[in-house]
Amino acid sequence: MIYRHYKGGLYYTFEMYTTSGLILLWGLEKLEIEEECTFTHTETGREIKAFVTQIKGFATHRVLHNEEEExxxxxxxxxxxxxxxxxxxxxxxxxxxxxxxxxxxxxxEYEVFEEIMKLRN
Known part of the structure; x- marks a missing residue:
């Protein structure tokens, strides 16, 4: 999903699942780990390691999981x-x-299309 920050920036959000939740939903054989990523916590500056994953058969559907309690x-x-x-x-x-x-x-969808067109020009 694409979001616009109130100051104007554009952001892509990842869906959040726990490891066990992904395995229950899709099964271990469909889970592909793409890469380990580091996210910066906006309030504490702390670095959070998490895995970006993809479900086989869903080329554009990416989900993220880690074991954060927050x-x-x-x-x-x-x-x-x-x-x-x-x-x-x-x-x-x-x-x-x-x-x-x-x-x-x-x-x-229309707003996303408009933003893409602005970026191309």
Whole structure:
């Protein structure tokens, strides 16, 4: 899913599963580990190691898993930087010029297409 930060940046989010959850859903034989990645926690600066995985048969569907106890949203910016932010903050609101706005706003298909076209020009 693609999100726009309230300051304008675009981000791709990964779906989060635990290792045991992925195996229960898909079976061990369908799970392919693509790479171990390091995500920077936005609030603590701590580095979090996690595995980006792919399910066989789903070329574009990528999921991420690790064993963190904290509920985090994992996302990547256009420069390739990988981030982890507490879910309640990612989904929360911030005050901008005296009004409450979403910190991150999910983009629809048309908006994603428009953003891709802007990047190409």
């Amino acid at each position: 509920s985090l949203v994992y996302y990547k910016d256009l420069k390739g930087n990988m981030w982890a932010r507490p879910a309640e903050m990612f989904e929360g609101k911030v005050e901008v010029e005296g009004r409450q706005v979403d910190r991150f706003k999910s983009l629809g």
